[in-house]
Amino acid sequence: MNRITRTLSALSLAVLPLVSVVAQADDEDTIAYRKHIMKTLDEQTNAIGMILSGVIPADNLQLHMDAIATTAAMALRSFEPNVPGGDAKPEVWSNWEDFSARMADFEKKTANMARVAREEGPENAGELAIEALDCKSCHEVYNSKRSDDE
Amino acid sequence: MNRITRTLSALSLAVLPLVSVVAQADDEDTIAYRKHIMKTLDEQTNAIGMILSGVIPADNLQLHMDAIATTAAMALRSFEPNVPGGDAKPEVWSNWEDFSARMADFEKKTANMARVAREEGPENAGELAIEALDCKSCHEVYNSKRSDDE
Structure with a gap:
């Protein structure tokens, strides 16, 4: 049981209104x-x-695209606190204008991917997925551990 | 670069229609x-x-609930192939009726959590989140590695 789930388990329902205050x-x-957010995107x-490489049936493809679009919409906000560490290079904050523009573009592209998939069928959004999920182009600039292993 | 992303990178756009066939x-x-699906749920x-324990602001809470509901909707399907291994105990398939009922209940509860959050505000869905995200009750029966460490 990690610290968070332990805390969560111990939460009294009476304190739940606390979630609305600024933590x-x-x-x-x-x-x-x-x-947690970036690992979700990775998974x-x-x-x-x-699925796109053909080893797993495509039944869940729309849901995966939805999950990525939803997660992409929260990713930039999680980097707003200027706290270098983990896999994030200090350049995230020293080049914030570029980093945030790339993240906003990622959010926009994944939302479009999920929308096209829903409207035209996920099998017609494969090219958009490949274009949207170009993780490497950002990681090689802003991620200290990922540029060589992906 | 792992096998999948390598394959994905190498994909010719011409083969994308293959995603619609049964892999x-x-x-x-x-x-x-x-x-990948279960780790997404964990993250x-x-x-x-x-957020619920008050250490992170709640700005993304609705999106997290949406992401979990979306992912829960694909989880059961990913266990349909009878392939013990990884962290899944053989009981997943030998007790399939119970396992699949629990997973269906998980999907239903997370969908309800996300819906209530959207209609009434995520700060009013905290109790539903705690009820829906009772991962341990399933893991202690069906997950070989998680029953003691969560």
Whole structure:
């Protein structure tokens, strides 16, 4: 049981209204939180990769695209606190204008991918998926651990 | 670069229509694929836990609930191939009626959580989140690695 799930388990329902107040995250929490988001994107991108490469049936493809679009919509916000660490290079914050523009573009492209999939069938959004999920182009600039292993 | 992203990178756009045919996953692929889904649920549940326990601001709470509901909707299907391995105990398939009922209940509860959050505000869906994200009750029966560490 990790710290968060332990805390969650211990939560009294009476304190739940606290979620609406502004929380003050420490640096460790800030880094852990954005990792949860980026790992979600990684897991879902790998799942879509398995489908697009033909090794897994495409039944869930629309849902994967929806999950990525939803997660992409929260990714930039998780980097707003200027807390270098984890896999994020300091360049995330020193080049914030570029980083945030790339993340906004990622959000826009994944939303379009999911919309086209829903309107025209996910089998017609494969090219959009490949274009939207170009993780490497950002990681090689802003991720300290990922540029060589993907 | 792992096998999937390598394959994805190498995909010719001309073969994309292949995603609509029925893929034949080998056992390793089947296990890797369902792990991507379950890890997504784990990352998103931990993120929600950080918000509900007050260490991270709640700005993304609705999106996390949406992402979990979307992912829960594909989880059961990823276990349909009878391929024990990874963290899944053989009981998943020997007790399929119970396992699939629990997963269907999980899908239903997370969908309800996300719906209530959208209609009444995510700050009013905290109790539903705690009820829906009771991962441990299933893991202690069906997950070989998680019953003691969560």
